[in-house]
Amino acid sequence: MNITIIGTGYVGLVSGAVFADWGHNVVCLDVDKKKVQNIKKGIMPIYEEGLEELVKRVQNIEKRFRVTTDYKKAVEHGKLIFICVGTPGNSQGAADLSYVFSASEAIGKYLKNEYKVIVTKSTVPVGTHNKVKEYILKGAGSKKVNFDVASNPEFLREGTSIYDANHTDRVVIGSDSKKALNLLERLYKHLNAPIVKTNLASAELIKYAANAFLATKISFINEMSQICERTGADVKDVALGMGLDNRIGPKFLNAGIGYGGSCFPKDVEALYRTSSEYFYDFRLLRGVMDANERQKIYFIEKVYKKFGTNLTGLTFGILGLAFKNGTDDIRKSVAIEIVKMLRGAGAVLNVYDPAALKNAKNALGVNGINYRLSSKSVFNKADAVFILTEWPEFAELNYAHLSKKMRKKIIFDGRNLLNPKEVISAGLDYYGIGRFLNF
Ligand code: UDX
Numbered sequence: 001m002n003i004t005i006i007g008t009g010y011v012g013l014v015s016g017a018v019f020a021d022w023g024h025n026v027v028c029l030d031v032d033k034k035k036v037q038n039i040k041k042g043i044m045p046i047y048e049e050g051l052e053e054l055v056k057r058v059q060n061i062e063k064r065f066r067v068t069t070d071y072k073k074a075v076e077h078g079k080l081i082f083i084c085v086g087t088p089g090n091s092q093g094a095a096d097l098s099y100v101f102s103a104s105e106a107i108g109k110y111l112k113n114e115y116k117v118i119v120t121k122s123t124v125p126v127g128t129h130n131k132v133k134e135y136i137l138k139g140a141g142s143k144k145v146n147f148d149v150a151s152n153p154e155f156l157r158e159g160t161s162i163y164d165a166n167h168t169d170r171v172v173i174g175s176d177s178k179k180a181l182n183l184l185e186r187l188y189k190h191l192n193a194p195i196v197k198t199n200l201a202s203a204e205l206i207k208y209a210a211n212a213f214l215a216t217k218i219s220f221i222n223e224m225s226q227i228c229e230r231t232g233a234d235v236k237d238v239a240l241g242m243g244l245d246n247r248i249g250p251k252f253l254n255a256g257i258g259y260g261g262s263c264f265p266k267d268v269e270a271l272y273r274t275s276s277e278y279f280y281d282f283r284l285l286r287g288v289m290d291a292n293e294r295q296k297i298y299f300i301e302k303v304y305k306k307f308g309t310n311l312t313g314l315t316f317g318i319l320g321l322a323f324k325n326g327t328d329d330i331r332k333s334v335a336i337e338i339v340k341m342l343r344g345a346g347a348v349l350n351v352y353d354p355a356a357l358k359n360a361k362n363a364l365g366v367n368g369i370n371y372r373l374s375s376k377s378v379f380n381k382a383d384a385v386f387i388l389t390e391w392p393e394f395a396e397l398n399y400a401h402l403s404k405k406m407r408k409k410i411i412f413d414g415r416n417l418l419n420p421k422e423v424i425s426a427g428l429d430y431y432g433i434g435r436f437l438n439f
Helices: 012-021 033-040 052-060 071-077 098-110 128-140 161-166 176-190 200-230 235-244 263-279 282-309 334-344 356-365 392-396 399-405 420-425
Strands: 003-007 026-030 063-066 080-083 116-120 146-153 169-173 194-199 315-319 350-351 370-373 384-387 410-413 428-431
Touching: 003 012, 003 033, 012 026, 012 033, 012 052, 012 116, 026 410, 033 052, 033 063, 052 063, 052 161, 052 356, 052 428, 063 071, 080 176, 098 116, 098 128, 116 176, 116 315, 116 399, 128 146, 146 176, 146 200, 169 176, 169 200, 176 194, 194 334, 200 235, 200 282, 200 420, 235 392, 263 282, 263 392, 282 334, 282 384, 282 410, 315 370, 334 350, 356 370, 410 420, 420 428
Parallel strands: 003 026, 003 080, 026 063, 080 116, 116 146, 169 194, 315 350, 315 384, 350 370, 384 410, 410 428
Antiparallel strands: 146 169
């Protein structure tokens, strides 16, 4: 099938490359000339495991993948046209849909009377499809056009998105047109995953519901961690005991410093905004957001309790800056927020992340921060070392050995990555999230 993708961010580039890998002819459009030139040369705008190799293969060897800035060519190409542009949160917490609408209008401008399906993959609030349709018609003007709109939300996780696209738990497609649903079903049929065919509003809501529910699970276990700290329970054991109930499941029950990233914070807030717009106060979501904010404050309070609120003269080692492991993405990274708080209180920070150093440097600058090229070097003369991103390699370090280089042997484990018993018996002070420490 001929497929067009509008937008070469995480969703667009990964989806385009994966569709090409499935044997379809894909044209990806981006308005950013530099980005398009780079992708043509095999330079990816994002770090994503396996993406560069996949794009190089489908683009240069199998020749089923092209990138362009030419809207006319792109729109003429695809039977299915996927809108995959960004929907960042605006200052009121709602999704900013201006890129979605300008893409819709541009599509309309080049549509002809040949039937096409315009599919939104970007995460958009319920009801957006009506406006997408309006903007397409606005772009088309007085021309006769023949199209349907559909919604096909993606559930890709950064860092594992290519795997996720090939091993999805389910496919969600929404449209009022049977013809559009059938075309989209053809695209995904080979995956052997359940296909949820529904109306447009339900498809749009499913994405928000799924992300908000996962964020709720995280905030729930984070709140439980507070109860654990106050009662002598261990949140890891509580999560294990809860998660073995297969109605609950073990995933997304890792207590920590809170969720971040380009999706959860934005989508929870946007769903709350949508509910308010429909005169419903989604109280549970307020609690989820509130707990997420408080969780990092509780963590910083542990530091203040140990060192006082003025951290001048102290040097801390920081392990992890990305919003989670497996990515260089620092958008809404709680690690970055904590680094800012520690620096703001006067500490000097030696920081390391396996992938996000460059992005972190752009965001944080060099004031009070030394960027280190190995995890081990952050231990040198440190008054404490902080684990802020759940990179598995941080669990493999020899803390007993590395702590010899520290000024004070203290670990703040914001991701519960380490075994407290082992760390404490190696002679370090350990501060985790909701852990039992009196062995
Ligand atoms: C998320 C959804 O999982 C994905 O389906 C959707 O398409 C996009 O949003 P992503 O943002 O890539 O994906 O990251 P995810 O792995 O879900 O983690 C989000 C945040 O939650 C991270 O900051 C992570 O550290 C945190 N997290 C996750 C926890 O604090 N505890 C957990 O148990 C799981």
